[in-house]
Amino acid sequence: MNILAFESTCDETAAAVVRDGREVLSDAIASQVDMHTLYGGVVPEIASRKHVEAIVGLADRALADAGLAKRDIDAVAVSYAPGLIGAVLVGVNFAKAVALSWGVPLVPVHHIRGHIAANYITHPDLEPPFVCLCVSGGNTLIADVRTYTDMEVMGATRDDAAGESFDKVARVLGIGYPGGGPMDRLAQGGDDRKYDLPRSHVDGHPLDMSFSGLKTAVLNLAHNARQKGEELDYPGLAASFAAAVSDTLVPRIMEAARQKGYGKVVIAGGVAANSRIRADLQRACEHSGDKLFLPALKLCGDNGAMVGSQGYYEFLAGHTADSALNAYATRDLGMG
Ligand code: KG4
Numbered sequence: 425m426n427i428l429a430f431e432s433t434c435d436e437t438a439a440a441v442v443r444d445g446r447e448v449l450s451d452a453i454a455s456q457v458d459m460h461t462l463y464g465g466v467v468p469e470i471a472s473r474k475h476v477e478a479i480v481g482l483a484d485r486a487l488a489d490a491g492l493a494k495r496d497i498d499a500v501a502v503s504y505a506p507g508l509i510g511a512v513l514v515g516v517n518f519a520k521a522v523a524l525s526w527g528v529p530l531v532p533v534h535h536i537r538g539h540i541a542a543n544y545i546t547h548p549d550l551e552p553p554f555v556c557l558c559v560s561g562g563n564t565l566i567a568d569v570r571t572y573t574d575m576e577v578m579g580a581t582r583d584d585a586a587g588e589s590f591d592k593v594a595r596v597l598g599i600g601y602p603g604g605g606p607m608d609r610l611a612q613g614g615d616d617r618k619y620d621l622p623r624s625h626v627d628g629h630p631l632d633m634s635f636s637g638l639k640t641a642v643l644n645l646a647h648n649a650r651q652k653g654e655e656l657d658y659p660g661l662a663a664s665f666a667a668a669v670s671d672t673l674v675p676r677i678m679e680a681a682r683q684k685g686y687g688k689v690v691i692a693g694g695v696a697a698n699s700r701i702r703a704d705l706q707r708a709c710e711h712s713g714d715k716l717f718l719p720a721l722k723l724c725g726d727n728g729a730m731v732g733s734q735g736y737y738e739f740l741a742g743h744t745a746d747s748a749l750n751a752y753a754t755r756d757l758g759m760g
Contacts, residue, residue: 425498427739428486428522429732430479432515433507433535434561435466436725437478439486441497442732445541446548450489451729454478461601465591472510479518486728494526499744501531501735503538505752506562512751520747529744531735535726536563536757537575539692541734542723550717553686557677558757559701560693561587561602564673566631566680567757569690572737576758578680579631586669587695589635593642593665597658608698611662616700618660619645621668631676638668666700674704681714690717697724 426449431438435456441449456474460466487494502519504512516532523530536558543550555578556567564587565580584592587604594603599610621641626632642665649656681689689709695701696719709716723730738744743760 425736425739426492426496427499427501427531427732427735428483428497429501429533429728429735430483430515430519431503431538431726431728431731432475432479433503433512434726435460435471436727437475437482438726438728439479439482440728440732441486441490441492442729442736445733445736446544448545448729448732449492450486451727452482452485452489453727454482457602464595464601466508468508468510471508472514475511475514479514483518483522497526497528499523499529499531499735499739500526501533501731501738503535503731504532504749505534505755507535507753509751509753512753516749516751520749524747529739530746530749531739531743532745532749533731533734533738534755534757534760536560536565536693537734537760538730540567540569540690541737542692542719542727542730543690543717544733545723545729546720547717550688550690553684554688554690554717555677555680555684555686556690556692557673558692559586559673559695561585561591563693564633564635565757566677568680568684573741573743573760577756579629579633579676581633581635582626583634583636584639586635586673587693589639589669590695592639596643596646597661604695604698607662608666608700610659611666611700612659614657614659614661614663616663616667618657619664621664623668623671631680633672633676635669635672638665638672666698670698670701670704673701674708677705678708678712681712687714688717689714692719694725697721
């Protein structure tokens, strides 16, 4: 079954063709990062307009790269939540129009479920059940993935997402946007014990997380150093920050793994590219005996292939929509 999939929830427009949920025939992406860099973050209005400009050409490219014609497409999938609402609406409306005019089913895909599915593409042998740490620019949560389409949130951030905190700290340090990748590279040469940064916890909710205190601690540290004219150790700060984020995430996903006992730990989303988190998870899983699944680096960020992969399993579960499908800025992972 060939699915043409669309992604437009934030600052990447993407279209892909995926066969039977696992085989990527094409994956066309247009990033808007250069445009948003000018403003130090995503400007929602600009994001929506850029999606409108890009999506038709990307659909054509996804078909051409796959060597397929529209008659070869069996269904259309689209990320319909969560995300910047104006941005999500572009993908949803376009996917609706394509599905309607080609006479094929329309499959709504929860964006975070898509991130999880990036692992089905990377690891052909991976099947639920497993626990998954989903860490992106807008979301940070731990999911109990019972089947391909039955999942529940076990814990989540109470404030900032992990990626958002990387981006905000990078902005204050003048490292640019999005900050996660550059912070990761900067941290390579740094001493992760250079700065003593807080690790927060949420009383009575051991799997929940908080990153705003950590972010504020770094911002205060940077401002104070500047005011006193002190030199900041940038690589040390980046390494100390990555260590604090990892120390928040890794014990929680390992506790979730212990509670469920599936023996499989998965990570997903843009922050899954982080080398410190990947290394710490590797070590933790070696210690616990859980099998670790890391997504390919190119599939960590937003892409269309992950939507096509999850769309296949949603379709098999009978989760299709009609032309009344709406877009949502927020939506529980469990609701699909
Ligand atoms: O999944 P994604 O592309 O978009 C959302 O769905 O939100 O994630 C983007 C986020 C950004 O916050 C970016 O700074 C972060 O992922 N990111 C990283 C790394 N690469 C990207 N964070 C930490 N380390 C990285 N290597």
